[in-house]
Amino acid sequence: MNKTELAPQHSQWLNLHDSIEKYEQWALIIKLTALITCVMTFIFNLAAIFTVVFIALFWLQEAIWKTYQARLIKAITDLESQLNTSNELLISPLYSQWQANRGGTLALIAEYLESSLKPTVMLPYLPLIIISLFA
Known part of the structure; x- marks a missing residue:
């Protein structure tokens, strides 16, 4: 079954999901651009x-x-709720389940701190901070 054969709500879910993933890709591009810009300011000896x-x-x-991405996530969870209510949910309620498993404020802060220590997250920012402090 391809996108054109899906019910309009399922097609909308897939489009929203694709958009959410694209925002994530752009966030990575922004991080890489920040890194390149930082390196360039040092190469050209800017203040x-x-x-x-x-x-x-x-x-x-x-x-x-x-x-923007958070607004799309809200839209997709609302859509999942509608599909679940109408018993038309053929797609796993990925975003609704994620929201249901999300902790309170302190748990969320702890989770963010834990994620911030992962090398894939820390990589662009920690070196930029260290370089900026010692350059």
Whole structure:
């Protein structure tokens, strides 16, 4: 069964899911651009304030993208709820299950801190901070 053969709600779910994944890809591109920009400010011997401002701007841009992504996640969980109510859910309620398993504020902060220590997350930011402090 391809996308065109799916019910409109299922096609909408797939489109929302694809969009959410694309926002995640763009967040990675923003991180890589921040890294490249940081390196370039050091190569051209620009003042540290430029590096900090550039990193802050990229951080803000990623926050904007993540806000858009969060709105799409809200839309997809609402759609999953509608499909579940109408007994038409043929797709796993991925986002609804994720929301249901999400902890409270302190648990979420602890989870974020734990995630921030993973090498794939820490890699772009920790070296940029260290370089900025010692350059």
